[in-house]
Amino acid sequence: MLMKGQQHLNMDKWIEKGDVLIEALPYIQRFNRKIIVVKYGGSAMLDEDFMTSVIQDITLLKLVGFKPIIVHGGGKAISRHIDRLGMETSFVNGLRVTDEETLDAAEMVLNSVNKKLVQIVEQLGVRAIGISGKDGKLLTVKKKLTGDSDIGYVGEVTEVNAQILLDLLEKDFLPIVCPIGLDNEFHGYNINADDAASAIAEAVNAEKLAFLTDTEGVYRNPEDTDSVISEMTVTEAQKLIEDGIIAGGMLPKIRNCMNAIKNGVSRVHILDGRIPHSILLEIFTNKGIGTAILDDSQEKFYTHVELKKREERNQEK
Numbered sequence: 001m002l003m004k005g006q007q008h009l010n011m012d013k014w015i016e017k018g019d020v021l022i023e024a025l026p027y028i029q030r031f032n033r034k035i036i037v038v039k040y041g042g043s044a045m046l047d048e049d050f051m052t053s054v055i056q057d058i059t060l061l062k063l064v065g066f067k068p069i070i071v072h073g074g075g076k077a078i079s080r081h082i083d084r085l086g087m088e089t090s091f092v093n094g095l096r097v098t099d100e101e102t103l104d105a106a107e108m109v110l111n112s113v114n115k116k117l118v119q120i121v122e123q124l125g126v127r128a129i130g131i132s133g134k135d136g137k138l139l140t141v142k143k144k145l146t147g148d149s150d151i152g153y154v155g156e157v158t159e160v161n162a163q164i165l166l167d168l169l170e171k172d173f174l175p176i177v178c179p180i181g182l183d184n185e186f187h188g189y190n191i192n193a194d195d196a197a198s199a200i201a202e203a204v205n206a207e208k209l210a211f212l213t214d215t216e217g218v219y220r221n222p223e224d225t226d227s228v229i230s231e232m233t234v235t236e237a238q239k240l241i242e243d244g245i246i247a248g249g250m251l252p253k254i255r256n257c258m259n260a261i262k263n264g265v266s267r268v269h270i271l272d273g274r275i276p277h278s279i280l281l282e283i284f285t286n287k288g289i290g291t292a293i294l295d296d297s298q299e300k301f302y303t304h305v306e307l308k309k310r311e312e313r314n315q316e317k
Contacts, residue, residue: 027284032065034207035169036283039197041073042214044273045113054212055120057279059174062126067169070176071200073193074113078106094249095144098152098190106190107180114178121174129168132178134188136164139181139196141189155181155189157196160203198256202263209265210282211253212273217291218246218254233296234258257293268293 038058044050061068075096082089082105090097098106114130121128133139141155168175179196181189194211201209218237220227222245232240237254240246246254257268271278271290281289 023285028064031207031283033067035067035069035204036061036208036210037069037071037197037201037204037206038279039071039073039193039209039211040117040273041075041193042212042273043076044212044214045072045074046076050274051116052120053276054273054279055117056124057277059121059124059126060280061283062174068174069165069169069200069204069206070117070174071179071193071197072110072113072117072176073179074106074110075193077113078109081105081109092149092151093146094252095146095151095154095192096190098154100153103153103188103190107188110178110180114176117176121176126174127172128174128176130176130178131164131168133181133191133196137161137182138164138177139179139191139199141181141183141191143183143189144192153187153189155183155191157181157191157199160199162200162203165200165204192252194253194256198260201260201265205264207266208269208283209257209260209267210269210271210279211257212271212279213253214272214274215250215270216272216275216289217270218250220245229291231292231294233294233298234261235296237293254293261293261295266294267298 040054040058044054058068058070078096079089082102085105087101087105089102096102096106111132114132118128118130131138138161139155139157140159140161142158144151144154144156165175165177177196177200179191179193181191181196183189197209197211200206216225217228217230218232218240219225220229220240237246237258241251241254253270257270260268269279269282269290269292271282275281275289278289282292
């Protein structure tokens with residue numbers, strides 16, 4: 001039998017859960033029937049439990065009225081597979097140099113990941129369709145150049161056949177996209193999943209684009225894990241790039257975010273996919289958990305007073 005104190009404690013927990021649901025209500029109403037593109041990649045893809053947790057969250061988004069599209073990566077799994085085959089791999093500016101043999105290995109791994117994600121969604125009672133960028137020429141590409149280096153069969157998206165995805169959404173499917181495309185001569189190309197997700201979000205006029213990655217968000221000070229920026233405008237992001245604060249592997253991701261916003265996506269979110277339910281916490285709570293990037297004309301959640309108080313608390317730590 002529960003003591004009075006325990007009863008109150010349990011009741012407080014249930015009330016707190018109820019408060020979270022109420023907090024989510026205006027967001028569910030606002031984004032009902034809106035498209036959200038989720039780029040899923042990083043270390044969270046290598047762990048079965050993490051993968052299931054992420055897909056459960058995205059499936060929940062669909063069940064409460066969103067229209068999610070998943071664009072998945074698989075870079076770490078591709079690297080492991082290539083190592084097992086005894087093949088050498090190299091990177092230029094963060095992009096894998098991809099010859100014919102590497103492309104075949106990458107496509108095999110990505111297709112396997114794609115069908116695994118479909119399987120998990122179907123087990124949760126939602127209809128999913130796994131689709132390659134090759135199918136119906138969903139993703140048309142040209143060779144991607146990085147400086148003076150030829151990195152092989154790595155593609156830059158030039159066109160998205162958005163109608164394929166819109167038709168699937170209309171028929172109540174959850175599309176899961178494998179980032180392999182075709183050029184105008186019908187040769188296959190591997191596509192960076194961030195690039196593919198951004199191009200798709202722009203083409204389908206998505207309300208939101210979310211990147212599930214291996215970082216908590218954008219840091220104001222890369223050496224301070226408590227300096228995650230909750231919200232920033234495109235102009236503020238550009239200033240951080242110019243000041244050298246956003247650099248390295250985060251730089252192309254932020255540029256993708258900025259381009260997506262300039263081309264009509266309402267908000268872009270960078271989240272740590274290793275944190276359970278990070279996408280739900282970011283979308284359905286007032287404060288969020290990662291970094292949201294928005295157009296200069298949009299209103300931030302935090303007021304200047306709240307930001308100042310938060311900065312003062314960080315300085316006291």
